Amino acid sequence: MAVRNLDAAPATLPLYVKAALPALPVVGNLPGVRHADGDVPDVTLTREQITTDGANLAAYADVCGFGLRNELPATYPHLAAFGLQLMLMTDTSFPFAPMGAVHLTNSITQYFPLEVGESYAMSVHATNLRPHPRGRLVDLVSRATVDGTLVWEETSSYLSRGARDESASADSPVDGLEAPAGTARWRLGGDLGRRYGAVSGDRNPIHLYRLSAKALGFPRQIAHGMWTKARCLAALGSALPRAYRVDVEFKKPILLPGTVSFGADLGERETSFGVTGSKKPITHLVGRVTTL
Numbered sequence: 001m002a003v004r005n006l007d008a009a010p011a012t013l014p015l016y017v018k019a020a021l022p023a024l025p026v027v028g029n030l031p032g033v034r035h036a037d038g039d040v041p042d043v044t045l046t047r048e049q050i051t052t053d054g055a056n057l058a059a060y061a062d063v064c065g066f067g068l069r070n071e072l073p074a075t076y077p078h079l080a081a082f083g084l085q086l087m088l089m090t091d092t093s094f095p096f097a098p099m100g101a102v103h104l105t106n107s108i109t110q111y112f113p114l115e116v117g118e119s120y121a122m123s124v125h126a127t128n129l130r131p132h133p134r135g136r137l138v139d140l141v142s143r144a145t146v147d148g149t150l151v152w153e154e155t156s157s158y159l160s161r162g163a164r165d166e167s168a169s170a171d172s173p174v175d176g177l178e179a180p181a182g183t184a185r186w187r188l189g190g191d192l193g194r195r196y197g198a199v200s201g202d203r204n205p206i207h208l209y210r211l212s213a214k215a216l217g218f219p220r221q222i223a224h225g226m227w228t229k230a231r232c233l234a235a236l237g238s239a240l241p242r243a244y245r246v247d248v249e250f251k252k253p254i255l256l257p258g259t260v261s262f263g264a265d266l267g268e269r270e271t272s273f274g275v276t277g278s279k280k281p282i283t284h285l286v287g288r289v290t291t292l
Contacts, residue, residue: 001043003046004043004044004046005046005047006047007047009047012083016205018090019086019089019099022034032092035094035095036093040128040138045087045124046121050121050122057116059198059199060073060079060199061073063192063199063227064230064231064234065231067237072116073234074240075108075226075229075230076230077122077154078108078142078200078226079201080122082201084122085140088124088125089158095129095160096138096160096162101158103157103225104159105172105173105249106156107155108154109154110152111152111292112149112151112152112242114146119146120144120145120146120152121146122142124140124141126140127141131165132165132169132170133165135159135163136159137160137171138157140156140157174247174288177249177272177287178286179274179276179285180264180272184235185260185261185278186259186262187257188254188257190220190257193208193221193222193223196223196227197224200224200226200227206221218253219255220255221255222253222255223256225250225285228254228275229248232264232273232287235262239266241291244292245289245290246289248285248286248288251285251286252282252283253284259278261275261277262274262275269291270289271289272287274286
């Protein structure tokens with residue numbers, strides 16, 4: 001597999017423009033815009049010597065509900081991976097255009113907590129393109145290392161909706177898991193997507209404003225799935241072990257502004273949790289923490 005190293009984080013705004021082009025009539029079929037209909041690209045994108053910006057970390061902690069500590073939240077390295085993921089998905093060698101792709105599941109394994117002052121390397125590659133009952137599914141695998149030691153790993157699975165294959169597996173890491181009863185209510189403002197987008201770089205229009213979300217088929221803006229996962233981990237707080245794996249499946253989107261309920265079932269080796277509607281029986285997210 002070829003390796004391409006980047007000297008700095010990719011600028012996400014030009015990548016979002018690039019992501020939108022394949023959806024445009026006529027333009028989407030032009031050479032250099034249309035995506036290949038083959039396998040995943042045989043390339044790994046990397047960055048070296050990534051350091052944590054203290055102001056960005058503080059803003060992230062504030063919007064997600066974490067306290068400030070000397071260790072990074074397990075979801076924070078996703079920010080360094082995200083630009084590489086978007087760069088990979090917007091390349092025309094990727095098997096489908098990213099605009100309209102659905103983030104179905106996310107699994108993070110924290111082998112060792114990253115400390116605020118540590119520098120680390122990040123790599124991202126795509127793998128396991130496969131049929132799904134609603135189209136095709138692909139995994140983006142991200143890995144963080146410190147001095148060559150793997151400390152953090154993430155698998156994000158994205159769905160490209162298309163020809164249905166009812167015989168295919170839905171392939172969820174939390175298959176069959178039900179969200180525990182909600183015990184805490186979260187009131188989410190209409191600006192949540194803009195606040196999280198500002199600290200994460202994920203400025204997908206579906207998260208920003210009512211009009212931009214409506215243009216892409218949503219009644220109004222929706223919360224980021226990775227914000228929801230981060231907020232759940234922040235709520236679990238001291239119940240989280242030092243080394244663990246956390247798997248989530250994103251179900252129904254959370255419309256903003258809105259109110260949702262969070263619940264958790266704490267266990268000795270496993271903790272299940274979920275986010276549900278505060279008034280309607282809707283599951284937005286279900287997840288599990290497993291101690292390593």
